[in-house]
Amino acid sequence: MAKVAEKARKTDLLQSLRMMMLIRRFEERAAEAYARRRLGGFLHLYIGQEAVAVGAVGATREDDYVISHYREHGHALARGLEPGRVMAELYGRVDGSSGGRGGSMHIFDVSKRFMGGWAIVAGHLTTACGLGLAQLKAGKQGVVLCIFGDGAVNEGEFHEALNLASVWKLPVLFLCENNLYGMGTAVERVSAVEEVYIRAKAYDIPTDRVDGMDVIAVRESVNNALAHVRAGEGPYFLEALTFRYRGHSMADAELYRDKDEIGRWRSRDCIEQLRKHLEESGDLGDGEFDRLQEEVDAEVEAAAEFAESSPEPPIESLHARVYAE
Amino acid sequence: MAKVAEKARKTDLLQSLRMMMLIRRFEERAAEAYARRRLGGFLHLYIGQEAVAVGAVGATREDDYVISHYREHGHALARGLEPGRVMAELYGRVDGSSGGRGGSMHIFDVSKRFMGGWAIVAGHLTTACGLGLAQLKAGKQGVVLCIFGDGAVNEGEFHEALNLASVWKLPVLFLCENNLYGMGTAVERVSAVEEVYIRAKAYDIPTDRVDGMDVIAVRESVNNALAHVRAGEGPYFLEALTFRYRGHSMADAELYRDKDEIGRWRSRDCIEQLRKHLEESGDLGDGEFDRLQEEVDAEVEAAAEFAESSPEPPIESLHARVYAE
């Protein structure tokens, strides 16, 4: 038995490593395409924060809902969306997960219960409450994982959503990725409490704070939180401390922070940490990391090629699907 | 010295008693006028809550701002607005404090720094923040007293305002009159925490809870709070527990609560409490209460007559004062 569990754990960790690598490579590739003007709009890279997506989304069940903000490529991939379809969405092509109409900030895949991709800060926290109502009604202990940034916690909708979720005991795990900045604004300059998780106390919601650079820690915290939520005890609020290595979007000159700070976080990089851990435990043999990297590179390259070769949506479709039948 | 202080205290208490009586009579008189269809619109009576207005507004300085929600007649009177002008506003007449254009929910008197009368629940908490900025700029330790109900605390703007006030250390005293119901909805059915003052902790704002039926206690708490705010230490959040004896507005059938509850609160009536206190201490002699009552009745009657005889605003004024010069 112990052996079986050990093996499952190993597989899980290797999968986590691979997924973090996939997300990172995906984002790098998207940035390259953006630089070559193959895609437009905003592009909010997730590089640096991969442990949160992989630790948290990877802990969800098939019948759970996942909903996120505009920095959501990582969450979508961790939820199992095909990289090719996500990339095609960034390219605005018909094979994109939203047919090229949603874009980088609006990834949807209802077959995976991935409910977007939202561009209005904190707006989707209210949506999550409604999905929670649907889960309650379904009565199968499904939950909603709702992901957002530190910038969202000062918005009125954050408050309304957390209060409602608590009063109605909605099965929602609110996961705040605190990467210390909302665009160029440091958390402590705009939030009355620097420890974001303290906010949850105003709503009598249990809460925890976790190192978002450590995928193992994230998974553990999320499992705890999900157990609470799944048991019908109402919402949970989890704060993951993390960092984005890149600018807010491709347009950000990063005037507001210095290179040292980025360096300090990079030294605790989530991929490197897990790699080291697995190498030390002997679970990742010599050359295995490089092999994984090659695999992942190839997968992302294939995704990019898929996107590049997917057609543009026909102009005639402009007026289609404004209304459901 | 002790004698002087004692005398001031006595005067103050007698004034408080008189003001509570004035407010109550004013509201009763307004209800009568409403029943006789002399006035229309909504009418939100303050009866039962007088100790809060008198204890709190009475503690403010001339250069402080006071801003309130739609149940604000008591706050306006306590701030020293002329009863006749407030009543005329209820009547919608030219001599009303807003020239008959604002109405019961929109009493303004800039000469008294009484900045409304607002009908959107929680909206004016954000206005209060701005008035706080103006006070900071003026640099004279003036503050803002912002009054609202328990229903406001679940609204997004409550959250945004408290967070901003805390981050920017704005001189605002947020005073929540918790009368246990927002329209027909009991606090505990819609607020994640029944003790509203707990909310303040999410914003690192000092807080207190006071018996809102006891004008002496209210005055003391408010003085404490104002000292903090005036000292430049940022906002303060005070919850006053109180009760409205009447329905939410004149249209309310009060299906949601029983007579017993009202009875229990009436037995702790703010006017009766203070009357007893003053009679026992010998500060209110035989027959003095009745004399006060007669005075107050006459004052309110005069106010009603003033309102009744004030002209309707001319139709030609409809398009006037939409824009300032």
Next chain:
Amino acid sequence: MPEVTYRDALRSTLHEALSGDDRYFMMGEDIGAYGGSYSVTKGFLEEFGHERIRDAPIAESVIVGAGVGAAMGGLRPIVELMTINFSFLAFDQIINTASKVFYMSNGQINVPIVIRMASGGGSQLGAQHSHSLEGWYAHVPGLKVCVPGDPYDAKGLLRTALKDNNPVIFIEHTALYAKKGDVPDEYYDVPFGKLDIEREGTDVTLIGYGGSVSQVLQAADLLSEQGVSAECLDLRTLRPLDVDGIVGSVKKTNRVVIVEDDWRFGGFGGELSSIIQEQAFDYLDAPVQRVCGADVPMPYNKNLEAAALPQPEDIVDAVMAIR
């Protein structure tokens, strides 16, 4: 046919939905214990319980947002926002989420939600509580907008709204709740995008919706005393709009007066006027007229308020000016 109030027509239709399909549920402020601020949901809490009649905190954004989420998750929420004035606090959720999910997701997710709200001035509720901004919602692709002007349409349109798979903004008028009208016992519904010719006429077309329908009908009475035959149209839904119905009437009468409570400048009347001149230019014997609310925040004083709202006499004057 039985005479029923607008309020009861709405209530019985909601009741029908709630009884027939347990995916329907209601959310809103004071819809339960209080019975609804306009008493539309009185008794529902006792009958359907707290899980289906959800008294919400005063928090309009999450009320709508949770409704949208629930609809995305397969439920059929009915949201009550008390009045259109409070809908501005949920504005982002309505115009930037509800209306866009289906399009942005490429048709993967639909949002079958009905958002009810009461609109209109005339009760001395002052500037913050007297809006008539139906036209704003009608401007937004992805939304449908109902504006029933009588009990028959209230029931018929609400039935259609409840079956629709899109977000429907259902705007009731405060002055109409107590109004009575014929409502058949047999099942019927009123399709979206089909106006109602309330009265046929030959000299001028009067167009109203929601609260202005009764003003239009009163004006038609006054006009007929003066020998003018007015055709009265009740638009019923603003989006979809029955363009053919409007244009058809105008081609017959060659003159039009549009009546709405809302502020004139930049209001929905402008759209109606434009469509008419675009599609019936050669049929118009006079400029399309608009009789609208005054371009001022609503004053509290009774006389001023009456002067700020379109009155039957104003409509008559407008007609006479283009005869």
Next chain:
Amino acid sequence: MPEVTYRDALRSTLHEALSGDDRYFMMGEDIGAYGGSYSVTKGFLEEFGHERIRDAPIAESVIVGAGVGAAMGGLRPIVELMTINFSFLAFDQIINTASKVFYMSNGQINVPIVIRMASGGGSQLGAQHSHSLEGWYAHVPGLKVCVPGDPYDAKGLLRTALKDNNPVIFIEHTALYAKKGDVPDEYYDVPFGKLDIEREGTDVTLIGYGGSVSQVLQAADLLSEQGVSAECLDLRTLRPLDVDGIVGSVKKTNRVVIVEDDWRFGGFGGELSSIIQEQAFDYLDAPVQRVCGADVPMPYNKNLEAAALPQPEDIVDAVMAIR
């Protein structure tokens, strides 16, 4: 005259106000350390400090609400809402507080606030981030609405806005920030309610504002190649609106095409069209035409987005259809 970008024209005007009168201060998201999401306020934090350049939490309602309160208290706040899309979260504060204080208080309290926001699509920002809803603000009595279409007007209108004692909604267009144009060194301002005849013409009047001005001018070039002389109007402010200016031009050309980025149905173009037919009915040789954004949520795909926005060719087509 020096060539200056729209962005710099705005920046120097803000700088002038902040330097000249310490009642002016700025509030908004990322206006300080980040330098403004469109770099309009770069360097301001360093120069004016945290008390006058206030980086705000992401909380639009209190940003506007605090601005209104500060204005009521005698300051002259300049609020930046990043984009018009986020203004919906402050909608109640703008339309139900800012615009109403002066009227409701019977003229006791005025609200000298300037609320800046960027509008417009065309950058593939998707459905939630590509609105052009200038017309909604123009609908609200108590507000004034500026829509500068070039650097000269950006500076001139902003100067006027900053001196105004009413809430001014100042709507910049995302596509214009980098655009250059002549801006005199000498002091000037641009009064509200006076349109700009960008080009005189005789055959047709083209009306644009904000982002659509450049489309109109491009269309005029194409038309002149085909021998059509188009008069091009830039409205500059939507409220107050230069009705005389519009009507005067139409009386000369007898034909009009209105161009706006916003959704057609229920948009501001309807108001323009209505006013024209009301006031120049007998001068119109053809129906007033509107060339507007498609009635769909903005799609992300580049080609679809281009198809959803009015292009110079669409304007030419509209003109040709009424020749």
